[in-house]
Amino acid sequence: MSAEIISVGTELLLGDILNSNAQFLAQQLAELGIPHFFQTVVGDNPERLKSAIAVASDRAELLIFTGGLGPTPDDLTTETIADFFSTPLIEKPEIVEDIAQKFAQRGRQMTDNNRKQALLPEGAQILYNPVGSAPGMIWQPRPNLTILTFPGVPSEMKVMWQQIAVPYLRSQGWGQVTIVSRTLRFWGISESMLAEKAATFFDLQNPTVAPYANLGEVKLRISARATSENAASALIAPVEQELRQIAGIDCYGVDEDSLASVVGDLLTTAQSTLSVAESCTGGRLGQMITTISGSSTYFMGGIISYDNAVKEALLGVDSQALEQVGAVSAIVAEQMAVGVRARLNTTWGLSITGIAGPGGGTDTKPVGLVYIGLASPEDVTNFEFRFGDRGRDWVQRASACSALDQLRRRLLERGV
């Protein structure tokens, strides 16, 4: 019994978007232990989609479609599948109602185009879409062939897969072997450095340990295969423990943790509050912190002092410092942190000032030079980073992450 992924969308054939859906589903199938031998990408064209279905339904028992479920005329996946299996389409009133409700919620009118999304092949079950308007389906057009369809929007597809498809597949006897993975997350250590420290682990067979790096963050994924989740987790535990010992404080979290969530937990435990002062990141640090639901209990807010006048007026940065050493300096970073902490009356004040680029760099102050200030009830400190000229987005992101990471290390040293 094997699965096959069929990604539908001319935008994929034009190279407009990366097929990240296929990667996500591939990882999920691997974790469920469902064999998966082929992936196909085909455009929004009924004849070609049918030929892809013909090939795939001939060699796999589970066909997973993404894309082409939208309201527009070139969204043809559902009707083409129905047509291939010579099955009529039937309007599902529950879907009409669901879509109408979602539109009402957003104060919008449902159009006739959306009605099209309520049509499913006779005998198909609705694969509800809790997020967007396009539902998918679960259908067995014939014995030993199961079809799942998902919208192409990754956020919607993922929720539908995890909440509805996975439980359904397990109930149908798919994925009896379980692969459990645990991802350790690191900040402040390079991939090569971590790879050296953990070298001996990369030869393990079960669990396996593999390194990944992405935008300055390094991860180690530990994956174990077993007949039950508990058995797999039991294989992972000791390896995780050893790796954590090797990495020490550089390992900031696991799986879904983010620097913002970890710092949030530490602040909550310490019953401390935080405010931020941002220059070159323009609000990104605050944005990261407030991605965490419930952050309002410890995050009071901040000041985006993009212009120097704002640094002086709202943060009390002294004009001499700005003139003599410039806005991108250790002194100004510290003054910003002290200023925002006092102004917003918080336990901690965290600041960022730097050169995001591409312009604005000099020999003494190159693009990527960033100072982070951290004001506590006891003192104020600063940290210098040189991220290099790797693009504005990279520098801004690395700056915000490094600021959170410095606060994290400080909170941990304090033994929170």
Next chain:
Amino acid sequence: MSAEIISVGTELLLGDILNSNAQFLAQQLAELGIPHFFQTVVGDNPERLKSAIAVASDRAELLIFTGGLGPTPDDLTTETIADFFSTPLIEKPEIVEDIAQKFAQRGRQMTDNNRKQALLPEGAQILYNPVGSAPGMIWQPRPNLTILTFPGVPSEMKVMWQQIAVPYLRSQGWGQVTIVSRTLRFWGISESMLAEKAATFFDLQNPTVAPYANLGEVKLRISARATSENAASALIAPVEQELRQIAGIDCYGVDEDSLASVVGDLLTTAQSTLSVAESCTGGRLGQMITTISGSSTYFMGGIISYDNAVKEALLGVDSQALEQVGAVSAIVAEQMAVGVRARLNTTWGLSITGIAGPGGGTDTKPVGLVYIGLASPEDVTNFEFRFGDRGRDWVQRASACSALDQLRRRLLERGV
């Protein structure tokens, strides 16, 4: 005459890597005007690779393979292709020499494994790899079928494609046609609504018009085929003009434009400055604005008033309003906008207050309810949005985009 991309590699089926090679090749084929209807991903398995070749060689005249050219035992692409077309492998001394040289340069000894990389099907030409050790091939196993193979390493594949494959394909009469695409970007109109307005355009053959939607943004892609870029652009121009007329102000930009870049251009033209006051977005509006290099000329900064105390102390929001109508209200949004404009002494003040969720919603104020305030030299206005309970990230993003969009509309109405 159409091309097909076959990506070989079990790591793709495990979801360990994104198939960025397929996206690159798809873009290249589109730019060359080479039709491309299918992509296949298959693992390092001879039987399954053969079945993929059987399917692809039956429906395309140009097969482009990536991956499986390395020295290890599971690199089987070349020998499997040769086997499928019942053609013997022959060692190419030039390749042996080339590999030996490259190894010498790196002070390493060539292994017998590498010798395997020198074997090509009888009659195939070498597709030199100027970067790495694994060469590809150009082969016509039969009339009207051309095979190109590339290593899976993106950097090597890209150089080989651009330096060798493209000139070869053009010399063979491929890619005489050029496809030019232009993407119109919209905010404030649903995909289904836009699709109805532009319905008649979706039947066009050249140029074609196709809608896409992503995270609240809607796009229309206009693609034209012609023998030259100018000819293609000439086909696009009138259609773009008509679509812009139909869409009116809902069309905010084209291709690489973003709401932040468009607003930035308008503010620069008007020589106006902007400050922001953010509650539920926590800095995301400022972050979006400062993704634009040079935004410091019009963006002075802002205040992240996540906590009500900050709204009062730094923005002068009156405590009565907070008590009586609450922080998520039209009045508070306006007071935040007026406050930050005065505090940072800017032409415009833009504010956001709302409920990002998942918690904090009530019957009268559900998750997704957001008020945007806009203070100008003349007046202050507010806008109410109901984004629904679609996840915190969605609501925060939609709020920041809608705030920029309202400022954009106002600047345009003013005839900037």
